[in-house]
Amino acid sequence: MSRFVEPASWTLPTPASASGCFETMRAYQGKIFRLEAHLDRLYASLNYLGIRMPLTPRQLAKRLVRALKASTLREAVVRIALLPDATREASTSIVVQPARPLPAxxxxxxxxxxxxxxxxxxxxxxxxxxxxxxxxxxxxxxxxxxxxxxxxxxxxxxxxxxxxxxxxxxxxxxxxxxxxxxxxxxxxxxxxxxxxxxxxxxxxxxxxxxx
Structure with missing residues (x-):
């Protein structure tokens, strides 16, 4: 089950392993840049680390898009982290933050x-x-x-x-x-x-x- 929370309320499952994987994506004008390529790499990382992912790439893409829309941000950084539990199944967290422009x-x-x-x-x-x-x-x-x-x-x-x-x-x-x-x-x-x-x-x- 997925739910939206404020960053201050975000928690990690316990025990949380540091051997998970992640992707950080940029959203421009409300659309995640090269989402499919990022998901391809994410699932390759999962396979390399031996982590089981209960969601298909299409299902995960929908969650990412839904999280971006829920944030109401048009210019954003979208980060997904997948941490394995004791059975090596992935626990998924998605964080959407405002994109900070680089200094002029x-x-x-x-x-x-x-x-x-x-x-x-x-x-x-x-x-x-x-x-x-x-x-x-x-x-x-x-x-x-x-x-x-x-x-x-x-x-x-x-x-x-x-x-x-x-x-x-x-x-x-x-x-x-x-x-x-x-x-x-x-x-x-x-x-x-x-x-x-x-x-x-x-x-x-x-x-x-x-x-």
């Missing part, structure tokens, strides 16, 4: 970044395409960014190659080509980044991946 100065002057000591896991250790709740590396990287008084932290892999930031994919335009690190370095194949590359190709720009 970021677009005018750019942002301050720093490479942090925390390294990404090798793809032979943990599948980077699974978005699981226990993200200690990202927590440590954010703490390091705050200590250095920068806006974002950049991860390297074990060999020193640039991979991604704590919440975004990375890319650069050089000589008319959009270049980004390949996923085999241990980074997430971002859904928003896929949209960026789709737009770039549609405008005739070459797109490639390179360590």
């Amino acid at each position: 100065s970021w677009y005018q002057r750019g942002i301050r970044i720093a490479i942090v000591p925390t390294r990404k896991f090798s793809v032979s250790q943990i599948d980077p395409q699974a978005k699981f709740s226990a993200r200690l590396g990202s927590v440590m990287a954010v703490m390091e960014a705050h200590l250095r008084k920068v806006d974002e932290a950049i991860f390297l892999d074990g060999m020193g190659s640039v991979t991604e930031s704590t919440a975004s994919n990375l890319g650069m335009i050089t000589r008319g080509r959009l270049v980004s690190p390949p996923c085999w370095l241990g980074l997430l194949a971002g859904i928003t980044w896929q949209a960026v590359t789709d737009v770039a190709r549609a405008r005739g720009m070459a797109v490639s991946e390179s360590p």
